[in-house]
Amino acid sequence: MQLTGTLIRRVHWPLMERLKQNRTRQYLHELREAQQLSPQALRKRQADKLRRLLDHAVRRVPAYSEYASDWEAADDDPIRFLERLPVLSKARFRASFDQFLSNDADPSRLIANRTGGSTGEPTRFYLSRPAVERYEAARWLGLSWHGIRIGDPSVMVWGSPLELNQQQARRYRLKERWLKNRLMIPAYDLDERRLDEHLQLIRRFRPVYLYGYASALHLLAEMMLARGASPGVKLKAVVSTAETLHDYQRQAIAKAFQAPVVNEYGARDGGIIAYQCPVGRMHAFSENCVLEVVDPASGRPLPPGERGTLLVTDLHNTVMPRLRYQLGDVIALSSDTCTCGISYPLLAAIDGREDDMFVTAHGTYVHGHYFNHIMRNLDSFRTFQIIQHRPDQVTLKLVKEPDRYDPADEARLLEAVRDKLGEVSIEVCHVDRIPPSASGKTRYAIRECPLTGLLRE
Ligand SMILES: [Zn+2]
Incomplete structure (x- = not known):
């Protein structure tokens, strides 16, 4: 794995740069230089990039052409x-x-992408190669903060492309193994009976980090x-992504x-x-994006510290x-x-x-975490899923802990749900497992009705 890593760094990446004009390492270098600048200098660089983007958008992107004269007349900060x-x-x-496609975009160079749709309708979009490479560079910079280099071996706990x-x-597997130095443990069929197999894969491959x-x-x-099993390798980090990382999850992962x-x-659809x-x-890559936080009802910008x-x-x-x-x-x-x-x-804070x-x-509003917190204190259940169909109607799917199930816990749970949501009708289903969605993610709290007042059309 060491050798593969060296080959990836010394041969594969330089080749990609020469043959495909891949600029990820150049962007990584830029990001690394920028992290040393003063906050004022970073803000100025971000404003300059935004100015160039606005110049382009009002001239080339039909969805923004109506703002062209306002933008030209504006003399304030972008x-x-x-x-x-x-x-x-x-x-x-x-x-x-x-309407969002730039009229000078070369169709043969567009990179098509879409959201998984596990949380609603999939959203399609196009990316440019530089945008994708800048996301990659941001990931490598973040990993480098933990001593991880391009080409270091990793094991991904991930939903394979179905x-x-x-x-x-x-x-795909060959490319993962030899060009990315990665092996995969499929996230959607994690099964206690295959735990030894997964651990053996980790011990044999000796990854520097896990990612999932x-x-x-x-x-x-x-x-x-x-099971009291140890990983058997010394990892620099376990990198959690794509979902909110709760404290109890962080603690269990660090311990295991x-x-x-x-x-x-x-x-x-938002990059790294x-x-x-x-x-x-958590440090935001202000070289790659502008982040704003607004009040969900009024759209008014919120000061630092406010969710x-x-x-x-x-x-x-x-x-x-x-x-x-609005990323969601x-x-x-x-x-x-x-x-x-x-x-x-x-x-x-990142609330999810x-x-x-x-x-x-x-x-x-009640955050889905609330139900998680209650469940953490009840020994009767292994896992759960709560689905809100309407403000006054929910389904609660419960996976019992066979030896520790106590109906009094269930009564306490229903009381806690009603305490937050008011007088709701709760349908309780005892199930064997909560299947993850096709992407491999498991969602504990699902709302099917709209959040009134939020910025939605
Ligand atoms: Zn820091």
């Missing part, structure tokens, strides 16, 4: 101008998808802890793998947004710019400076998806 533009919800973006035929799947969904890493960790747990914050530093804080709806503006995706894109997450910015020496701005918020009949 960040202030951005704040006056409307929020771009996923629904609005999907409805006028074609749509591949046999030959494509084989090619928070819920899948947590499940693997719980299986190991239940005897390694620091590092949170990566990104989204298929922030990374945890060695001190444990609200995240809006992301990618600074490099000129083929299909999305300005103030609830976060808080921070004005603190980190002691780690990295200047990238901090996030104060707006989709995980529940709404009461009175129109107040």
Whole structure:
């Protein structure tokens, strides 16, 4: 694995740069230089990039052409101008998808992508190669904060691409193994009976780090802890991504793998947004994007420390710019400076998806975490899923812990649900397992009715 890593660094990457003009390492270098700058210098660079993006968007992108004269007349900070533009919800973006394509984009160079759709309708979008390479560079910079280099061996706990035929799947595995130095443990069929097989794979391959969904890493960790199994290799980090990483998950993962747990914050349709530093804080890559947090009801910008709806503006995706894109997450910015020496701005909190918020009949919000917290204190259940069909109607799926099930716990649970959501009708189903969605993610709290008042069309 060491040799593969060296070959990837010394041969594969230089070749990709020469033959395919891949610029990931150049962008990585730029990001690394920028992390030493003063916060003021970073803000200026971000404003300059945004100015170039706005210049391009109003001239080349039909969805933004109506702002051309305003933008030309505006003489203020581009960040202030951005704040006056409307929020771009996923629904609005999907409805006028074609209008967001830049009229100078070369169709043969567009990189098509889409969200998984595990939390609603899939959203299609196009990326430019530089945008994708800048996300990659951000990930490598974040990993480098933990001593991980390009080409270091890793094991991914991940949902394999399901749509591949046999030959494509084989090619995918070879590419993963020899060009990325990665092996895969499938996240969607993690099974206690295969734990030894998974651990053997880790011990033989000797990865420097693991990378996977928070819920899948947590499940693997719980299986190991239940059996008293150790990873058998020294890991620099276990990197959790794609889902909110809860504290109890972080603790179990750290204990089982005897390694620091590092949170990566990104989204298929938002890129790599922030990374945890060695001190444990989340730094946002202000070189790649502008982040705003607004009040979900009024759309008013919120000050650092206050939680609200995240809006992301990618600074490099000129083929299909999305300005103030409502990613669907609830976060808080921070004005603190980190002691780690990295200047990238901090996030104060990442609460997870707006989709995980529940709404009461009175129109107040309850975060899905609340149900998680209650369940953590009840020994009767192994896992659960709560689905809100309407503000006054929920289904609670419960997987019992066979030897420890106590009906009094169930009564306490129903009481706690009613305590937050009010007088709701609760249908309780006892099930054997909660199947993850096709992407491999398991969702504990699902709301099917709209959150009234939020910025949705
Ligand atoms: Zn830091």
